[in-house]
Amino acid sequence: MPQPDLTLLQFLVLSPLLDGELEGRDLRNFLAQKGKRLGRPAFYRLMSRLEDAKFVKGWYENRDIDGDTVRIRAYKITAPGARACEAMHNLVASAAKNRLGLEGA
Amino acid sequence: MRKKKKDENPSNRHQSPPTPPHDSSMSWASGFTGQYSTQLEFLANGQPIFVPVVGTSDGILNSGNPLVGVWTPGPLPKSNGKLWLPGGEIDIPTVWAEKAVAPSRKGLFAFAAVAIGNFRAAVAGRAVLEGGTRSALPDFPRIWELAAYLLDHKTRRDVYAPSIEELKEDYCTTRRKYRTKWARRWLRFSFAIRTIALFFSCFRNMIVVVIRFLLLCWLPAPARTAVERILHLN
Numbered sequence: 453m454p455q456p457d458l459t460l461l462q463f464l465v466l467s468p469l470l471d472g473e474l475e476g477r478d479l480r481n482f483l484a485q486k487g488k489r490l491g492r493p494a495f496y497r498l499m500s501r502l503e504d505a506k507f508v509k510g511w512y513e514n515r516d517i518d519g520d521t522v523r524i525r526a527y528k529i530t531a532p533g534a535r536a537c538e539a540m541h542n543l544v545a546s547a548a549k550n551r552l553g554l555e556g557a
Numbered sequence: 558m559r560k561k562k563k564d565e566n567p568s569n570r571h572q573s574p575p576t577p578p579h580d581s582s583m584s585w586a587s588g589f590t591g592q593y594s595t596q597l598e599f600l601a602n603g604q605p606i607f608v609p610v611v612g613t614s615d616g617i618l619n620s621g622n623p624l625v626g627v628w629t630p631g632p633l634p635k636s637n638g639k640l641w642l643p644g645g646e647i648d649i650p651t652v653w654a655e656k657a658v659a660p661s662r663k664g665l666f667a668f669a670a671v672a673i674g675n676f677r678a679a680v681a682g683r684a685v686l687e688g689g690t691r692s693a694l695p696d697f698p699r700i701w702e703l704a705a706y707l708l709d710h711k712t713r714r715d716v717y718a719p720s721i722e723e724l725k726e727d728y729c730t731t732r733r734k735y736r737t738k739w740a741r742r743w744l745r746f747s748f749a750i751r752t753i754a755l756f757f758s759c760f761r762n763m764i765v766v767v768i769r770f771l772l773l774c775w776l777p778a779p780a781r782t783a784v785e786r787i788l789h790l791n
Contacts, residue, residue: 476719492720493758497766500715512722517729524726525719 457536462502463544464488466537469508469529476525499527507533704756712763720755724748 458466468474468482480495490498502508509530512523529537705717728748735741773781 477723491758492723492755493716493762496716496719497762500711503715512719515726517726518733520725520729522726522729523722525722 457505458507458540461488461498462507463537463540465498466502466507466529466533467541469527470534470537473526473528475513476527479527496525499525502533505532506530507536705759708756708759708763712759712766716762717756717759720759721752724751724755 464486465479465483468479474482476496476499479499480490480492483490483495499508499510503510507530508527510525510527513526514521515524705713705721708717728744732741732744735744769785773784776784
């Protein structure tokens, strides 16, 4: 079986990015909904590794809150990230299929 | 509030004293020795308003519109202020007045006629002069931002900075809801605690990275990946 480029957690965090850009906070909320609660540092460390691997691209967006500007980190998936995500998806799907096949036999 | 421009033209210092506000039973303080003209910027309901004003150093200020004036009695900051509008007076709690004035002239502020409607609505809803009049972020515990320089560059840039920006956003959003002095002090304290926790979390993160590097650098790549997976280091 080929080794995937992504861990399950990385796959989980990349999958909503396939639909479009998201802010860090939204991604963390998504992970929390999926039962994987990460603190801010752990989450941003994870995203940093994904950025280093060129799977995502991150940038800051300025947001004005009552005259104060805060910079919000936003992310979008890159082409290699999308490919890795798809490969991981196929791998998980085939594994599930095999398992179902075995159970059915 | 930010003072936008101060006219240093000496001719302005010798103009006649500002006239008392319209419909006011309160008298203007006397004995001032000079006056200034300036332009103040306010944010009322999110809309920036620039108001030309004339004032004196002893606590009197007259807006560019003769129908609108504000006076806070006595040395500042002290007590409630009054806002004169064409329809009558409105008391302004000290907190608002303090927020609204330039640091050097606390208690003095004025609004242009265009702001009256917004201001009345804001007074009714007790949501006047939210932000903009003074930045909320100076209250944010800056020492903990500076503490970030104990972290290595990559951790600071990739982990601490986005985390602290999220925290700042939380702080600004939360600060809108609470206006009293003690509530805001509590908020500052709470966010200071959260920032400390964040800092130590980042510090731990940095240590983990270093330890991982020291422990795993001698392993070949596939074995390293396998160990990382087993230990959930990703």
